[in-house]
Amino acid sequence: MLTELSIHDFAIIDKISITFNDGLTVLTGETGAGKSIIIDAVQLLAGGRGSVEYVRHEAKKAEIEGLFTIDNKDHPIYSVGKEYGIEILDQQVVLQRVITANGKSICRVNSKLVTLAILREFGKTLIDIHSQHETQSLMDSENHIDLLDLYDPHIIKRSKEEYTFLYDKLTTLKTRYKKWSENEQEIAHRLDLLAFQMQELEQANLLPNEDEALEEERVSLVNYERIYTALQDTYNALYGEQKGLEWISKAKQALENTSSYDDYIAKKAEEISNHYYALEELSYDIRNYSDTQQYSASRLNEIESRLNEINRLKKKYGTTVNEILEYMATIEEEIEEINNKDSHLSKLGDQIDEIKKDAYLEAKQLHDIRRKAADSLTEDIYKELKGLYLEKTSFAISFDPDEHNLKVQNDEEVKLGKNGFDHIKFLISTNPGEPLKELSKVASGGELSRIMLALKKIFAKHQGVTSVIFDEVDTGVSGRVAQAIAEKIYQISNNSQVLCITHLPQVAAMADTHKFISKMERNNRTSTSVSELTVNEQVEELSRMITGTKLTETAKDHAKEMLDLVSAFKSN
Known part of the structure; x- marks a missing residue:
């Protein structure tokens, strides 16, 4: 709460x-x-x-x-x-x-x-x-199917999700079929464009992650002097006469000479020995890596030229080389589909027929669930309306298509929509002998x-709000x-x-x-x-609501009587 x-x-x-x-x-x-x-x-x-x-x-x-x-x-x-x-x-x-x-x-x-x-x-x-505006929304029959689906949301939701998945898939396939079966001239222009793009990308001969590798190599070449100097300075600081490793070696030797006299010194001698050999190995690695460093102005020019070409393609086909390669695979597939349009259309048509049958079966199941929910909802509404002094009101939930039309129609003729094939309306008659009509044509504001x-009384049990x-x-x-x-x-x-x-x-x-x-x-x-x-303040407020601004003892007595009646109602 x-x-x-x-x-x-x-x-x-x-x-x-x-x-x-x-x-x-x-x-x-x-x-x-x-x-x-x-x-x-x-x-x-x-x-x-x-x-x-x-x-x-x-x-x-x-x-x-x-x-x-x-x-x-x-x-x-x-x-x-x-x-x-x-x-x-x-x-x-x-x-x-x-x-x-x-x-x-x-x-x-x-x-x-x-x-x-x-x-x-x-x-x-x-x-x-729930406001007065929401009551007006009840007048619109387009909202009635959503209200019915709220009655038993857990069961209906599962069925609706299964249907929606198939319906969305069917809609996508129909859109693709329409795209491939209409406007030959537009498809021909599309094929020309794709062929041009494919030729341009094939000539580029891109490799996966090529842009990242070239950028990394370019940074190294541009900063060659700094990198080489840093490596040389590091090596020279560690290795050589009167350099880092020599002083660490002297410290190592000093501890080793006295390690037999003290356990702590022996332990530290071993530690400094390990550090010494690790630094010595590191200095060799730095020297070897330094020997591999080479600067090539021609290679740098090649990289700059290649990156310019890749960046030009990125503006047209993707933000990375990998995205461009993915796009290339996509247009290759589309070119194949256009060149084999007839067989592709046939395959799409078969898929549409298959999905349509499955979607119809799910829609029928959803319809059956709604039918049961509608019967239960109608029964509950009659109970609630009786307690609201609308006991002579007739209420029904109409389905279009109805059961008779579903029997004579097949899945080809029933039009599927986002909610299945159901079109639902709440019908009402507030006077005995009058036919059932749409809410908007019969109900007054108070009745609505x-x-x-x-x-709301019914849905409060189901929604868990x-x-x-x-x-x-x-x-x-x-x-x-x-x-x-x-x-x-x-x-x-x-x-x-x-x-x-x-x-x-x-x-x-x-x-x-x-x-x-x-x-x-x-x-x-x-x-x-x-x-x-407080209770006394509530009595005064109820009195004001009954009579207006002027409070009278009669109004107060009436207010107290109302509270007593409410207390009796709640206890029952």
Whole structure:
């Protein structure tokens, strides 16, 4: 769960640190106090798109940091951490996001710098933010297949990965087939270009690692005088009359003469003797290597000329000789394919047919898994909708093509896409006797909120997300529907930590922890503060939410009654 959230210089927030508990945490406060700004900060922490507009006026940067505690050892965050080489210790993950005033975004996970894309991978396993905008996404049927796939992610994911591998391979083969079967003139021009490149590279007669070897030899020739002088000076300093080895020999002899009288001297005599013979061998090696040194101006010119030729080829074909040789092998293969285009096309066609059949079988398996998931999801949705006063609503998940069309079609006629051959739509009828229609054509805003909430309740069991956040999803509802939504949100908090921004007293009363967001003016600047309400303060806040600004004893009594009813509901 999200244990602690720290926000600095973000929008109207100067500096706040919020501690969160397990269960349902409700955030309330006047409009404009900064409730949604806190959710925006969490969204950025999960890898959302940032903007310099978030940086507080006159501040250099906005900083957001969140500490998450992971109790489940099988949580997907561990596999994500392993994939990106980030160690997760003590069941804790710290996400950090910094947005500078000049627009730069800096992301860290457990103090390690990561890209925004990697931060997003961590964020989506930890946080699920549900806003009014997300409810609108339910209207788009293109999103329905993704929602269905979330219902049983482990089984569907495995099947989907196997299908995706084949589909990507099939797409690549089709692209190559199209390339070779169309535009004869373009292929002829391509062949001319490749033939020219091949001739140029063959004439160069390159050898593996040739550029590195020539550079090394060139450095030696250019610095010949320094190298030769250094070798001679070293040898002369070691070997000869009154030189290094002679003085070491005298020291060796002095110790050896008295080694029989003292064990320590005997030991050191042996050590200095070993060093002496090692240095003597070293001096001989240096002398011999010095004798091999030769300077050749003509060889240096040859190397310079060869390197110039290689560098010219590098500008066209690769950054190293080895890369150029790899490119040469590639174009040789392509030339062979063009010269034998007909047989190559035939071979590609056979491969496409084979992969297409395999992809169809995987798509069919994926379809069957989705069918079972759709039946279970529909049954679960009916249960959840009943508790949200939509018991007379009819719900179904349609598949295109349907079972009848799959029987009369074969794998040649079914069009495969990135999700298989399924096109899925959620259909609904909110009034008895009316036909099932697409959500966008039937459902009202309040109904969409309840349907999405039902899906969240179901998915909370399957996704394993650490924290679920609801940002004013209860807008536009009241009365018994508001109470049903409050109960549903609380039920979701039994499986995941839930943070909820609300203006409904029914939802606020359901809180395990109630935090109040307010804004104040200090030094001619507006800033946001967060405080956790006591029971008495919660009664006053609920009274305000019921009646408005004026608090009455009747409203307080009503608020206390609501809390008593909530206590009874939770105990059951």
